Amino acid sequence: MKERIWYSLYDKLLDYQFLKDAFRKVKSANGAPGIDGQSCKDFAFVLDKEILSLLKELSEKTYSPRPVKRVEIPKPDGGIRNIGIPTVRDRVVQQALKNILEPIFNPWFHPSNYGYRPNMGAHNAIAKATAFMRTYGLNWVVDMDLSKCFDTLDHDLIIHAVRARVADGSILRLIRMFLESGVMLSGKLEPTFVGSPQGGVISPLLANIYLDNFDQFMKSRGHRIVRYADDIVIFKASKSGADNALKTASDHLEKQLKLTVNQKKTHITSLSRGVSYLGVVIGPQCIRIQSKRLRTFKKKVKACTQRNVPVNMKKILKDLNPLLRGFANYFKVANCTKVFGGLMAWVRRRLRAIQMSLWKKPRKLHRRLRQMGYKGEFKCIKMASWRNAACQYSHWAMSNLWFAGLGLYGMDKVKTGELPPINRG
Secondary structure (H helix, E strand, O other), rough: OOOOOOOHHHHHHHHHHHHHHHHHHHHHHOOHHHHHHHHOHHHHHHHHHHHHHHHHHHHHHOOOOOEEEEEEEEOOOEEEEEEOOOOOHHHHHHHHHHHHHHHHHHHHHOOOEEEOOOOHHHHHHHHHHHHHHHHHOOOOEEEEEEOOOOHHHHHHHHHHHOOOOEEHHHHHHHHHHHHHHOOOOOEEEEEEEEEOOOOOHHHHHHOOOOHHHHHHHHOOOOOOOEOOOOOOEEEEHHHHHHHHHHHHHHHHHHHOOHHHHHHOOEEEHHHHHHEEOOEEOOOOEEEEEEEHHHHHHHHHHHHHOOOOOOHHHHHHHHHHEEEEHHHHHOOOOOOHHHHHHHHHHHHHHHHHHHHHHHHHOOHHHHHHHHHHHOOOOOOOOOOOOOHHHHHHHHHHOHHHHHHHHHOOOHHHHHHOOOOOOOOOO
């Protein structure tokens, strides 16, 4: 494929329908408001006015992005992830810019780069990593951890990487404005001299453009890698090869790309020990879900199914189902049929405990049993007991089919253990 340099792209932004389509994409993500407090819904009420205003500013080149709103998200390991939320109008321009740049850069990316790319995702990365180890015999793995990758991307290197294929000065100027728009923290503006904030629409694409330098360098040295955003794994046939790959990769990332390799978390492991990657542990025979991901999932389910909150079952299932569906759809690549079955049994028990607590009196449970055709005398049981949520009466009154009829998503019905086909390279 012959490389091409693009010179005139800015005019594409000066199109009403193009910006309107960009807003539709932004709205579908349903992100939080930026520093101006304007939501996607608010923007949609005055859509024509906002789009025309953006068109005027872009055409006159008076457009200037506002600072992003800083939000701190706790990490599972106890750290903090800084998220930068642009205003909706800035997200619209970023989305339009992304729609222009992505088709230019995406075909040239390393084939083992799976993060934030069309028709690619974490499942593809897991499948490729598994194939490298099991099929190609590259059993030694360098698991690299970058410290605050998005927050430390060098602005000049970003512009240099974009300029390799885009020579339109107006586009480059717009990208730099987004990078240097600043961060609003506790009402105080902080300048941004490095980094591309996580939360920005265009940040993942810029990070991919930036890190493609590393991907192509490792490819030129004959190293097999898989990268999903800043999650990097390198595959070698021997321990000594892995040691060499770690040194080579660290030198390039730190000296050429000005990133920091977290030496405490970066390590070398092997397939026989199990390789943790993107929430799963890949072993010689099977793939399992990481224990910490199971703990996090259970914590979220408990928050949705508290017995002391007087909410009806319909509302509980409305909040719970997206959590169950998302977890199952992500982790179905693992060999986890029994795990999903056990989790669903636990979820149903929690729901039975809630329903019994809502009934309050044993006579309501007994009435339910008689309505279902059960006869005889029923013992009075403590309705608020966790133990009794697993008793026979509870299962008779609230069977698995009963929950299915209410619309409870069944993780135990999901087919597991199937990896997507891998691309070569």
